[in-house]
Amino acid sequence: MKTEDATVIEHQSIMGGYSLLVMRAPGVAPFVQPGQFVHMKVPHLGESVLRRPFSVFRTESDTLSVLYKNVGKGTRTLQFLRPGESVSIVGPLGNGFPVPDTKKIPVIVAGGYGMAALYLTARTSVVKGVAFFGGRTAQDILCVSEFQALGWDVRVTTEDGSLGTKGRVIAALDPWIAKNDFSGKSGPEFFACGPNGMLKAVAERALAMNWAAWVSLDNNMGCGVGACLTCVVKLKADNPQGWEWTRSCREGPVFDSRDVLWDGVS
Amino acid sequence: MSTTRPDLGVNIAGIRMKNPVMTASGTFGYGPEYADLVDLNKLGALVVKGICLHPTYGNNTPRTFETASGLINAIGLPGPGVEGFIKKYVPYLRNYDLPVIVNIWGKTIEEYAEVAARFDAVDEVAGLEVNLSCPNVKEGSALFGTDLDMFRRCLDAVRPKTKKPLIPKLAPNVSDIKVFAKAAEDCGANAISLINSMPAMAVDIETRKPRIANITGGLTGPAIKPIAVRLVWQAAQAVKIPVIGMGGIYSAADAMEFFLVGASAIAIGTANFTNPDTIVNVIAGIEDYLVRHQAKCIGDVVGKFGK
Numbered sequence: 001m002k003t004e005d006a007t008v009i010e011h012q013s014i015m016g017g018y019s020l021l022v023m024r025a026p027g028v029a030p031f032v033q034p035g036q037f038v039h040m041k042v043p044h045l046g047e048s049v050l051r052r053p054f055s056v057f058r059t060e061s062d063t064l065s066v067l068y069k070n071v072g073k074g075t076r077t078l079q080f081l082r083p084g085e086s087v088s089i090v091g092p093l094g095n096g097f098p099v100p101d102t103k104k105i106p107v108i109v110a111g112g113y114g115m116a117a118l119y120l121t122a123r124t125s126v127v128k129g130v131a132f133f134g135g136r137t138a139q140d141i142l143c144v145s146e147f148q149a150l151g152w153d154v155r156v157t158t159e160d161g162s163l164g165t166k167g168r169v170i171a172a173l174d175p176w177i178a179k180n181d182f183s184g185k186s187g188p189e190f191f192a193c194g195p196n197g198m199l200k201a202v203a204e205r206a207l208a209m210n211w212a213a214w215v216s217l218d219n220n221m222g223c224g225v226g227a228c229l230t231c232v233v234k235l236k237a238d239n240p241q242g243w244e245w246t247r248s249c250r251e252g253p254v255f256d257s258r259d260v261l262w263d264g265v266s
Numbered sequence: 267m268s269t270t271r272p273d274l275g276v277n278i279a280g281i282r283m284k285n286p287v288m289t290a291s292g293t294f295g296y297g298p299e300y301a302d303l304v305d306l307n308k309l310g311a312l313v314v315k316g317i318c319l320h321p322t323y324g325n326n327t328p329r330t331f332e333t334a335s336g337l338i339n340a341i342g343l344p345g346p347g348v349e350g351f352i353k354k355y356v357p358y359l360r361n362y363d364l365p366v367i368v369n370i371w372g373k374t375i376e377e378y379a380e381v382a383a384r385f386d387a388v389d390e391v392a393g394l395e396v397n398l399s400c401p402n403v404k405e406g407s408a409l410f411g412t413d414l415d416m417f418r419r420c421l422d423a424v425r426p427k428t429k430k431p432l433i434p435k436l437a438p439n440v441s442d443i444k445v446f447a448k449a450a451e452d453c454g455a456n457a458i459s460l461i462n463s464m465p466a467m468a469v470d471i472e473t474r475k476p477r478i479a480n481i482t483g484g485l486t487g488p489a490i491k492p493i494a495v496r497l498v499w500q501a502a503q504a505v506k507i508p509v510i511g512m513g514g515i516y517s518a519a520d521a522m523e524f525f526l527v528g529a530s531a532i533a534i535g536t537a538n539f540t541n542p543d544t545i546v547n548v549i550a551g552i553e554d555y556l557v558r559h560q561a562k563c564i565g566d567v568v569g570k571f572g573k
Contacts (some may be wrong), residue, residue, distance in 0.1 A: 001302045003542050041541065048334035049487045049540050090303065090542065222330050222337070223539040225303065227295035227315075229341050230330040245323060247343060250299075 001093055001225070002027050005086045009063060011079075016139030018113060019071040019079060026062035028091045034120035035096025035193075035216055035254045038066070039224035041088040045077045052078075053221045053249070055117035055193070056092065067116035067142065093224055097191055097214050097254050101127040103130065104189040104212070106135050108152070109202050111169055111194020112140050117216045117253075119146065128152050129188070130176065132167025134198065138162040142179035169194070170201045177205065187211045193218075196262070213257040219248040226250035234261035269543065272556035273563045276310070277344035278508045278531050279431035281365050281392045283310035283445030285549050286564050287449035287521070290512050290535030291315055291395060291435070291488075296355040297362070303542040308549065310531060311365040314355070316397050317375050319371070319384075321347040326479035336489030336514075337536055338466050340480030343371060343397075348384045360528075365392035367433065373416050375416075379423040386428035393430050396421065396455075399437030399462035411437030411462065416444050417446060421453035433510065436460040436501065438490070443497045451505045459510035459533065460501055461494045487536040488514040495523050502528025502569060516544060518551020522546065525564060526571040 006025035013019045023029075028038065039051040052074040054066035068075050081087060100106040100121065106129035108118050115133055122131065128151035135141045136159045144154050156164025157172045165172045182188070190213035192202045199215040206213035222230035232245035233252065236259050243261050246252070274285035283525045288311040294300055296314045306312065324344030324367050346354055351368070359366050368391050372378035378396065385391050398420060399411030410420045421434060434450040436443065438461040450458050463484025468477040476482075494513025494565040502509045511529030515536045524532045552564070561567050 003303055030328075047488050048332065049335070049337050049536050050332050051540065069541075088541065220328060220330070222339075223299075225299050225542075227293065227299040228330065228339070228539060229324060229344055230328075230339070232324075232327060232344075234330070241323075 003090050006089050008083050008085045022065040024063050029059045029064040032056045032059050032092040036089030036092040036094050038089040042074050042078050053057050057116040081259035094253050097121045102126050103186045105129045105191050107188045109192040111198040117193040132169050200262045216254045216256045224249045235259045238247040269433040285310040286531035287549050288533040290533040293538050306362045313367045314371045316343045316371045317351050331477035336485050336487035338483040340478050340483035367393045369395040371397040374418050375423045379427050382424045383427040396432040425454040431456040433457045439462050443501050447501035447504040457508040459514045490514050499527035518548045528569040
């Protein structure tokens with residue numbers, strides 16, 4: 001990890017309040033592993049004391065991009081960033097997704113812009129599997145063609161039915177699980193990022209069948225490097241209380257779903 | 267202009283430091299967290315996160331909330347305990363040419379004394395900062411910082427347990443900081459540090475719930491700097507022992523305010539989160555200031571406010 005002044009190359013709004021920010025960051029970009037994040041000092045954000053964490057969407061040689069939604073003060077201000085401007089990032093940070101097991105069927109489950117944290121896994125995975133994308137409306141379904149171009153079978157759900165299957169992402173995942181016969185095979189391996197309710201649902205299905213599921217948790221962060229202990233989540237542990245606070249920024253944001261105590265996820 | 271560079275070295279309570287810039291407890295972990303981003307050998311001293319007798323878990327989440335020019339936190343002092351710290355971090359810190367000051371706390375006066383006694387036997391520990399003012403632990407700590415009798419009793423119990431330099435950390439929310447500063451000196455403290463975070467809270471008006479699980483927390487960051495400067499100024503006038511100033515320092519200019527009102531060293535806290543380069547930038551900026559003001563060492567400007 002290092003601190004670097006990245007240069008904005010491209011910054012465009014996509015739709016539905018989403019934006020794509022591409023930066024040149026030769027000290028950080030080449031070292032990013034799938035599922036890792038960068039901690040960004042949003043310029044022009046007054047005397048804001050905290051950086052903001054963003055999953056790395058894509059990397060191409062010395063550039064990296066983040067895909068974000070305008071959800072608060074930080075991302076609202078970030079939208080004013082223009083090509084040529086400098087932005088301080090710390091990264092790459094965190095423990096990302098493992099390399100998919102080639103003996104299993106990789107299954108990506110993404111809610112909204114959660115897919116941004118999964119593109120690099122989709123790209124590096126030797127086996128191309130099934131990707132379930134869920135969102136509230138068609139506007140929340142991003143980058144389908146990018147995942148298809150990598151060879152993934154993308155299944156879309158929207159809560160209002162404006163695109164793909166109507167319902168939540170699990171409404172498409174469950175029938176897919178039901179109609180596949182995994183007996184005698186090593187089964188699917190899940191890679192998930194999105195709202196906690198969705199991650200928990202994926203984790204429950206994996207746990208019931210003893211399948212592997214890796215979940216990327218989205219927590220408020222402070223320092224991003226493991227010092228402040230803001231972003232802790234409860235992971236099962238071999239101690240008297242049965243769990244311990246674990247840092248999303250260091251040991252996570254990606255965890256083995258079997259280790260997560262979901263009542264400790266805020 | 268003189269060609270010789272000013273000497274940034276200081277001696278605080280017998281602890282020799284390359285420069286007067288330290289980390290503020292709780293904002294820099296135990297060292298390794300920031301080691302990829304900051305050359306630890308450049309620090310004046312490392313002050314680690316608070317350690318008590320046994321491992322502790324800390325508060326529920328959410329633990330922090332960003333406010334205008336500040337950050338409210340109620341982490342609740344999770345930590346590995348004395349033995350955990352010695353086992354896990356002391357061997358690592360031995361690799362650096364760096365005084366390590368351990369911030370200690372307890373739930374009772376006896377625990378404070380016991381922790382001090384344990385660390386007295388650890389050669390790698392240069393000094394002990396006594397956390398008498400964490401606002402976020404239900405038992406002990408906060409009360410020890412604001413009740414003068416408890417404050418004295420705690421230091422009276424700790425002092426005989428260690429020969430290492432003792433640095434009580436003072437709470438900002440007292441009616442007269444001079445009284446606490448003087449009490450620390452009378453109890454045998456070798457230096458004092460201030461300020462700890464300022465008790466604070468924030469409310470989510472839509473859910474009508476507190477922004478942090480502990481309801482109240484401690485405010486840090488630029489928002490508290492002017493409060494800290496005043497308190498350091500008052501405390502420095504009340505004692506002869508060195509004062510370590512902290513509270514919202516983001517730049518060398520901020521640091522110089524603290525030196526001018528009487529701090530002999532300063533600590534960087536929340537600014538580490540904002541920009542991990544802050545410490546290195548502040549050290550360089552202090553040197554530049556000393557050059558511009560034809561000062562040979564930091565001692566030439568300490569307490570020179572109004573002079």
